[in-house]
Amino acid sequence: MLSQPRSRREFAAWADVPDADWDDWRWQFRNRIATPEQLEAAFPLTTSERDAARRSRDLFRLGITPHWATLIDPDDPQCPMRRQAIPLLDELSTSAFEHTDPLDEDAHRPVPGVVHRYPDRVLLLVTHECPLYCRYCTRRRIVGDHDGNHSDTLHAALDYIRATPAVRDVLVSGGEPLSLGDRRLEEILAALRGIPHVEIVRIGTRAPVAMPQRITPALVAMLRRHHPLWLNTHFNHPLELAPPATRAAMERLVDAGIPTGNQTVLLAGVNDCPVVMKRLLHELVKLRCRPYYLYSCDHSQGLSHFRVPIERGLQILESLWGHTSGYAIPQFVVDAPGGGGKIPLLPDYRAGEGLLRNFEGRLFRYADAGSAGPPAPAPCPQCGGRHGPHAPEPFTATAR
Ligand code: SF4
Known part of the structure; x- marks a missing residue:
């Protein structure tokens, strides 16, 4: 995987683009890689990527800004930037638990x-x-x-x-x-x-x-x-x-x-x-x-x-x-x-009654509130906390 972005000079399509255009977001937006042909011209594709670029067109649009393209390693089919932007044939398979609107939005x-x-x-x-x-x-x-x-x-x-x-x-x-x-x-x-x-x-x-x-x-x-x-x-x-x-x-x-x-x-x-x-x-x-x-x-x-x-x-x-x-x-x-x-x-750091595990895996006894000591103040009737009155709702800062 690349450790640094590539220069745009390495891409035939953008080698001569003036800085003023490259640095303009509207130019980046207009010049996205948006078709399988443009994708193939920019990167050597694997068979899966080439097929998927064509067959996934009706499923989900292709779009890669020139900026993002410089993050893709052309020689590494496993490049994480590539994986996020270039379709694979896996996208065409659907599992039983998957939905078009999984969050029911x-x-x-x-x-x-x-x-x-x-x-x-x-x-x-x-x-x-x-x-x-x-x-x-x-x-x-x-x-x-x-x-x-x-x-x-x-x-x-x-x-x-x-x-x-x-x-x-x-x-x-x-x-x-x-x-x-x-x-x-x-x-x-x-x-x-x-x-x-x-x-x-x-x-x-x-x-x-x-x-x-x-x-x-x-x-x-x-x-x-x-x-x-x-x-x-x-x-x-x-x-x-x-x-x-x-x-x-x-x-x-x-x-x-x-x-x-x-x-x-x-x-x-x-x-x-x-x-x-x-x-x-x-x-x-x-x-x-x-x-x-x-x-x-x-x-x-x-x-x-x-x-x-x-x-x-x-x-x-x-x-x-x-x-x-x-x-x-x-x-x-x-x-x-x-x-x-x-x-x-969250990972569970409780290791049994009164016992907690720290990040090194060591165990510590912890006396929880209420298990010992003086009685606590009466609980708040609204929320059960042990405190004074709630702040007014909505909160307004008071002048001094
Ligand atoms: S994850 Fe966000 S930026 Fe990416 S395609 Fe979806 S909406 Fe657009």
Whole structure:
């Protein structure tokens, strides 16, 4: 596997592209590898890849930015970057437990463009387009389907959020929300900011990975006008963080006061390795990006070759706890099939009654609360905690 990205000069199609074009996100977007012929011209393909590029066309779109192409090792059929972007024939096989909509999102859409699964937050889908079509995409049933940007459904989606005071957190997603232009994005953010009960806006994006040129100073200046705004990135492998353009994009975001958190999908042949995972997490923290979730791969159709047993995920987590800073360790979650929501999973460190196991495997006796000592204060009637009155709801800061 490559340890550094390749130069674009190694690709016949892009050898003479001026820097001004290469560094322009719209050029990256327009010049994606999008057909089997373009893919074959860029890389020597295996038989499985060549067949799959043609036969998977109706299942899920092909799209690879020139930026991402420089991360692919042309000589290694097992390259993790390649695996995430170039189809394999495995995608054409479906297991009995797989579904087109494994998280039952369509059943939780009160209006098109909104998924409302949890009480206080919604997903706002603003486009179906992505610069890179990740072969493991859980939303592959709709992503890449057409080039729509949901402009026809956006009004109804915003009306729904306006009319639903329980919604305090909106995750702007898609597709790739940052594939919209600055003006369009700002209209959406301004509309959300105009809703008094929306406290937090988050943007879920893979742009810093697939098309870091998108994180322009102008975009960042616009985003910071809409604080409190968070950005959820999606890095899966340390090599994705190697390009200087990606590192500059991440620095630019954080320097603008935009907190970044990363979601990773645990993928066979990409990051199902404690060494690769730890390296990814360390690189993220160095860029002030907090590892947030490590997802078990969903049960979308044609993804069996990407799935990693839960036990293996727990082993990877166990290789991290105590062996690196807690700040670098994401929550390992399974998104329950059928719309059950995220279920966190942790290795079990309880080793019997009053006995705990540490990261080195040593056992310690631990006297749990209530097993000894003076009686605790009376429990709070609302929640059972042993504390004073709850803070008022919603919380308001008091002037001194
Ligand atoms: S960027 Fe996200 S939505 Fe787009 S293909 Fe990749 S995983 Fe799916």
